[in-house]
Amino acid sequence: MRFERREDVSVTALLVAPFAAVLVALVLCAGLIAMAGVSPLTAYAGMLKGAFGSRLAVTETLTRASPLILTGLAAAVAFRARLWNIGGEGQFYLGALTATALGHATVTALPVPLAWATLALAGMAAGALLLLIPALLRLKFGVDEVVTTLLLNFITLLFVGLMVETVLKDPMAFGWPQSVPVAAGLRLPDLVPRSRLHIGLILAVVVVLIVWLVQSRTVFGAETRAAGLNPRAAAFAGVPITATLVKVAILSGALAGLAGVIEVLGPVGYVTTTMSPGFGYAGIVVAMLAALHPLGVVAASVFVATIFVGADAMSRATGVPSFIADVIMAVALLAMLVALLFTTYRVRR
Amino acid sequence: MTAAFDILANASLWEAVLRIATPLIFGVLGALVCERAGVLNLGIEGIMTLGAMVGWLSVYWGADLWTGLAIAVLAGMMMGWLHAMLTVPLGLSQHVSGLGITLFASALAYYLYRLWVQVGDLPPTIEPFRPWPIPVLSGIPFIGQVLFTQMPPTYLAILAVLLVAYILNRTPAGLALRMTGENPHAVEAQGLNPVRIRIWAVMAGSGLMALGGAFLTTATFNSFFPTMVQGRGWICIALVVFASWRPGKALAGALLFAFFDAYQLRLQTMVQGVPYQLFLMAPYVLSIVALILVARRARVPEALMQPYRRGER
Numbered sequence: 105m106r107f108e109r110r111e112d113v114s115v116t117a118l119l120v121a122p123f124a125a126v127l128v129a130l131v132l133c134a135g136l137i138a139m140a141g142v143s144p145l146t147a148y149a150g151m152l153k154g155a156f157g158s159r160l161a162v163t164e165t166l167t168r169a170s171p172l173i174l175t176g177l178a179a180a181v182a183f184r185a186r187l188w189n190i191g192g193e194g195q196f197y198l199g200a201l202t203a204t205a206l207g208h209a210t211v212t213a214l215p216v217p218l219a220w221a222t223l224a225l226a227g228m229a230a231g232a233l234l235l236l237i238p239a240l241l242r243l244k245f246g247v248d249e250v251v252t253t254l255l256l257n258f259i260t261l262l263f264v265g266l267m268v269e270t271v272l273k274d275p276m277a278f279g280w281p282q283s284v285p286v287a288a289g290l291r292l293p294d295l296v297p298r299s300r301l302h303i304g305l306i307l308a309v310v311v312v313l314i315v316w317l318v319q320s321r322t323v324f325g326a327e328t329r330a331a332g333l334n335p336r337a338a339a340f341a342g343v344p345i346t347a348t349l350v351k352v353a354i355l356s357g358a359l360a361g362l363a364g365v366i367e368v369l370g371p372v373g374y375v376t377t378t379m380s381p382g383f384g385y386a387g388i389v390v391a392m393l394a395a396l397h398p399l400g401v402v403a404a405s406v407f408v409a410t411i412f413v414g415a416d417a418m419s420r421a422t423g424v425p426s427f428i429a430d431v432i433m434a435v436a437l438l439a440m441l442v443a444l445l446f447t448t449y450r451v452r453r
Numbered sequence: 454m455t456a457a458f459d460i461l462a463n464a465s466l467w468e469a470v471l472r473i474a475t476p477l478i479f480g481v482l483g484a485l486v487c488e489r490a491g492v493l494n495l496g497i498e499g500i501m502t503l504g505a506m507v508g509w510l511s512v513y514w515g516a517d518l519w520t521g522l523a524i525a526v527l528a529g530m531m532m533g534w535l536h537a538m539l540t541v542p543l544g545l546s547q548h549v550s551g552l553g554i555t556l557f558a559s560a561l562a563y564y565l566y567r568l569w570v571q572v573g574d575l576p577p578t579i580e581p582f583r584p585w586p587i588p589v590l591s592g593i594p595f596i597g598q599v600l601f602t603q604m605p606p607t608y609l610a611i612l613a614v615l616l617v618a619y620i621l622n623r624t625p626a627g628l629a630l631r632m633t634g635e636n637p638h639a640v641e642a643q644g645l646n647p648v649r650i651r652i653w654a655v656m657a658g659s660g661l662m663a664l665g666g667a668f669l670t671t672a673t674f675n676s677f678f679p680t681m682v683q684g685r686g687w688i689c690i691a692l693v694v695f696a697s698w699r700p701g702k703a704l705a706g707a708l709l710f711a712f713f714d715a716y717q718l719r720l721q722t723m724v725q726g727v728p729y730q731l732f733l734m735a736p737y738v739l740s741i742v743a744l745i746l747v748a749r750r751a752r753v754p755e756a757l758m759q760p761y762r763r764g765e766r
Contacts, residue, residue, distance in 0.1 A: 107762065241745060246749065248744075431561055
C-alpha cells in the first residue's frame, strides 16, 4: 500500500472530511457511553436536546461558541503559516485579565464605545505580546514554539492566579479567588433578552469575515499561505518569511486575547483561574475541523460548543461522565487528521 | 541568607531531588527514544496522565504495585501505537497528532476514572510504594539517605537510563534506531524496515512515559486527580533538547530540574512576602531558559519530524 499525491484537492472532499471525522468520533465513543450502561443513541439524543432543546439551551450553546470562534480562528491563522501556536489558553487569560484590570475603573471615564475599543485593543495587544515571545524565540534562536507556548500557558495561569489573589482581588467575593468586576456599564449588551448570549458573537463573526477577506484578497494572505506550504521556496520567491511570521503571531495572539476580552465583558464579568473550560485547547480542535478555513471555524465552533453544552446536560440526566465531550473532541481531531490525508493523497495498492 | 544555604546541607533536600526527578527521568527517556528514531511525541502529557490513572486504578482494584506499573506501561504503549500509526505509515503532522493524543489520552483517563471510581469529598487512596533502603549502603551517613533510601521505581529509573544508553550506543538494535532518526533511507538500504523500527521505538518510549506518570500516583502521591501531571510532559520535551538527545545528559537535566524544584519548595516555606505563584512558575520559566541556552548548539536528529515514505524524498 502506498500513498500518491492527488493533483488537485476537491472542495467536496474538504467539505465531507469534517462530517466523516465527526461521525467516526461519535461511533467510536458510543462504546465508551455503552460502558456507562446508557444507550449511545439515548445519550446522543440527550446531547442534542441539551444543546438545542430550548431557547435557553440554544443561547447557552452560542454563548459557549463565541470565544471558541476567536480561539479557533487564532489557531487556524497560525497553523496556516505553520506557526504552532498552542498558547491560545494563556493568550485568552491574559486578554481577559487586561480587560478586567482596565475595565474595572481606568476606562470608565470614556464614552462606552471608546472604552470598549480601548479594552479590545489592550486585550489584543496582551495576547499578541504573549505569542511574540515564543515566535521571536523561534526566529532568533530556533526554539520550537510548541513547547514554549505550552509552557507559557502554565506561567500565564499562575500569573492570573497571582493577580486575582493580590492587586486585582475582589474584597466582596467572600474569600473566593476572583478579580474585581468590570464596570457594569461596560458589560456587552445581550443579544437575546434574559440569556447570557451577548453581542460578542456578532463581533466574533465579523472578525472571521475580515480575516477571511484578508487571507483570500491581500498579499499578506498569500504570503502566509506560501510561508506555511514551503518556507524555502517562498523565501526564494521573495516572501519576507520572518516579517510574515511576526505578523501572523501578532494576529493569532490578538485573536485569542480578544476571545478573553469578550468572555469577560460578556457572560462572566470578572476573572478567575477557572473561567476557561479549555477554550485555547478546544480552539486547536476547532481549527483542524475547519481545515484551517476561517468560515469553517464558525461551524466547527458551534459543533464543539454543542458537544460541551450537550454533554453537560446529558451527564446530569444519565450519569455518563461529562468528560465524554473531551473524548469525542479528541477523537474527532485525530479522525479529521486522517480524513484530511485522504483529501490530499489517494491510496494505491 | 545563611538559612537558604542551610537547606543545601540538609540530606532531605537531596533525597527529595531524586524522588522529584523520577517521573521526569522516565518521561525524558521516553521522549528521547521516540525522537532518536525520528518521531516527536507530544502525546507525552496525555500518556503520563493515562499512565498515572491506569497504574493507580489497577492497584486500587487489587493488583500489587509492580503489576500496576506494568499495566500503566501497556496503556502507554497502546497510545504510542496509535501515535505511531498516525505519524509513521500515514505520515501525518507529528505536532497535531501528538497534541491529539494528549487530548485523547487525558480525556480518556478522566472519563474512565469518573466512570469507575466513586469520588467522595476526597479522592480514594491506595497504599503507595515505601522507601526501600538498600542494605549496608543505606547506612552510609548522608549519601546513604540521599541515594540508597529511595522508593524502588527510583532505582528502576536510574537502571533505565543505563539500559537505554547501552541499547542506543552499544547494540545493533540501538544503531538501527539512531540511524532511522538520522537517515531512514540508509536504513532501508541496509535491508531493515524504518517504518517498523519507528513504530516500536514510539511504543517503547510511550511505555516509559506512562511509567513516569504512574510513579506520581503510586509513589509521590497515593491518589489520582485531574491535571496532576501539571506540564511535566512538556518539561520533559524541553529537557530532551537540553540534553542534546543523550541519555546521560537527560539524567543530569532531570536531576538539575528536580533540584531547582525541591529547592524552591523549601524556600517557599521560609521566605515570607513573596507570592507562592512566583515559585511555582520557576520550573516552566527554567525550561524555556534551558531551551534558549542550548537551542543554537543542539544537534537535532536529522530526520526528526520528517515522515518516511519509501521512494519519496
